[in-house]
Amino acid sequence: MGSIGTAPAANRKHAAPKVRADATRNRERIISAAREAFVIHGADAPLDEIARHAGIGNATLYRHFPDRDALVRGVVLAVTDRIATRARAAIQEATAEAGGGGDGAAFEAVRRFVFGAVEERVGALCPMLSARFDKVDPELLAARQRLEGLVEELIDRAQRAGELRPDVAVGDLMVALSQLTRPLPGSGCAEIGRFVDRHLQLFLDGLRAPARSTLPGHAATLEELRKGS
Template sequence: MAADTMTAKSAQPRLRADALRNRERIVVAAREVIVESGAHIPLDEIARRAGVGNATIYRHFTDRRELIHHVALAVMSGVADQAESALAEEADSFSALRRFVHAAADERIGALCLLLSDGLDKEHPDLIAVRDRLSAGVEALMGAAKVEGRLRTDIGVGDLMVALNQLTRPLPGSFCVDFDAFVHRHLQLFLDGLQAPARSELPGESVTLEDLQHRP
């Protein structure tokens, strides 16, 4: 009896770990598929990419909307992690910003607008919390670079995130088979344009992430 109890107890953490790995694989697969093909890709394809059965997806997420909600949280949280790490670990402010921009591309931030435009509740407390954390992290990065005179002063967090989103979306069609190589090349060109002193005056006003959420 005692041996059976010990065996059951020792099995429980392993099962929980397996379930957690499956959940993470589903979220990662969904993020990749959404970036490539849009948010309405069949769940069968997400399950295939994750290496799980359809039933496993529904054990973790009640429907597509809940899955997309968690993918959005994962993308935003991962990008926020990158902003905080870059600021803490890089001695030079613009090097920190450069590291963040390339890391955000690797986090597949190109999925973000696709996710948030798919009927998600943008006022959900979890989304608000991670959006605020992301905004604060990127604002700190950009603020440090502005104080040091390395970053032009006429852009805001929203400007940076829109550009990142646009530059990390795959082009329509299947001709760019190595899209990631183009992403980092073009991001580097974009970063060169952010450095101070600015060579031109930007039209309009700088925006925040919150501004983007409330614009039609």
């Protein structure tokens, strides 16, 4: 007979997975609430408000993220990973459509990625958060490299299919995503959000092949963007 107060073996077996699942859900809630708070209020958004919007207590927030910089890092990693997931999904959908004989599948993949990335508020987040995390953090570098590799594949596929103009590169796409989704001085994210889809569609129309003009300068490379960051 087991000692008094000892949980049955079956209960002990299921306790750890439930705790892990709860912790994962709490972390996701915190990241989501923090992302929205940073977009609206900036990187100095009150942490207790973030905890309240996440539906958890302050102690739970600090258990996952001991300070503001750790939370900023968590948000950047999560957003980068989610944008990479959107890029991967766009590639997979394009592959399936091309296999079925669908025309324009490669450019459609670029379009899906662009509009998906915008939903992560990348243009609003990057400028305000970039000063608060270590740009040579190995995990952040690895996440960025995964994303860049997937975006390069999207662009390469569309260019090889003759659907995307050949004089643009990954850097051009990433700069446009950041600039077109960044709030204008004196305006909030809600105001710029009304125009984002319209302006992104104008940008995408300019990417289509055949090109209707010659672009000045040269395609923006990832190396140039890193040097300027």
